[in-house]
Amino acid sequence: MYPFITLGDLTIPTMWFTTVGGGVVAAIFVLLRARALPLPMVDVTNAGALGMVGLLIGGKLLYLLTILPVLIRAWAFLMQNTALLAEILTSGTVFYGGLFGFLGAVWWYLRHYHLPQPPFWDCLAPAIPLFHLFGRVGCFLNGCCYGFESQSLGIAFSHSIGAPKGIPYFPVQLVEAACNGVLFLILWQYEKRHRGQGKTLPLYLGLYALLRFCLEFLRGDVVRGIWWGLSTSQWISLGILLVLLWRRRHRKVCC
């Protein structure tokens, strides 16, 4: 589609616009919710910014982990093509890594300054699928994270940095973007009805893990890593669901 936008002499990745735009929209939503709850603005903005740092670092680390087997196999080749190695190491990020980085950074901030966790998570959780919606639109415009090859349902990319050009692929990026939009609306309404209970984040994690597990079957890009028939994100989704089930069972046993 349109992986780059040219403004005069500048060529900027389209995904940068969608990512920053999504971040701005999500930040506005969080600030409006924080004012309504109310939560201290300094802590909300601090936690959000540190979460963004965690998102960048976590997404990059998981990306490097998923490509490690390919890097090992191709190490001799890459040592002779260091520019290619630099491009591979510096480009790319994985959503789940970014999500865990975000959650970890925010959790650390709230714990470090002895702030109550539930209301902050209720405020932040709906913003995650809202941000992700924009990210997936960026993936579609980028031509990455594409779906399976399909003549009837596919869209062929004329300009792409990931999908082979001219072959129609199912636009799973747009499907996931739409699902994230629905997820955002569900979480927003749920949070209004269960304010301050801290249930919004577990609901998001459970619903998104189910969604992602299913959507991964529609993906066509093998670069994301396949392990014993399931993709990296599917294994992570299963792990999240197991943790949530264990947590729910543990609470029932204790109380």
Next chain:
Amino acid sequence: MYDDNMMNNNFEPQNGNFQPHQQPSPIAIASLVLGIVGIIVGLVANAYVGLICGIVGIVLGSKARKETPSPMADGGFICSIVSTCISGAAIVCALCALGTLVSLFA
């Protein structure tokens, strides 16, 4: 009734209450410097250096805003966020190189 602080104009209204000016902490100053340097370097030189400056600036700025709030801490925090956003284009998804490698070695 006037006291010395009011005569010296060291008070400014904040949410209807008068609060004394906090002197900017070294952490706030560092955050502001990193934010500004990150913006400039990210735009004209190396986006990765700008990204690192922005990330460190955010961490220091958030600490300064929480522990020793001041306008400089806020400024450093905002500049560092801008620096991170500008330089973030450096790590945007670009899988063409990886796709080529996978096709050769997977």
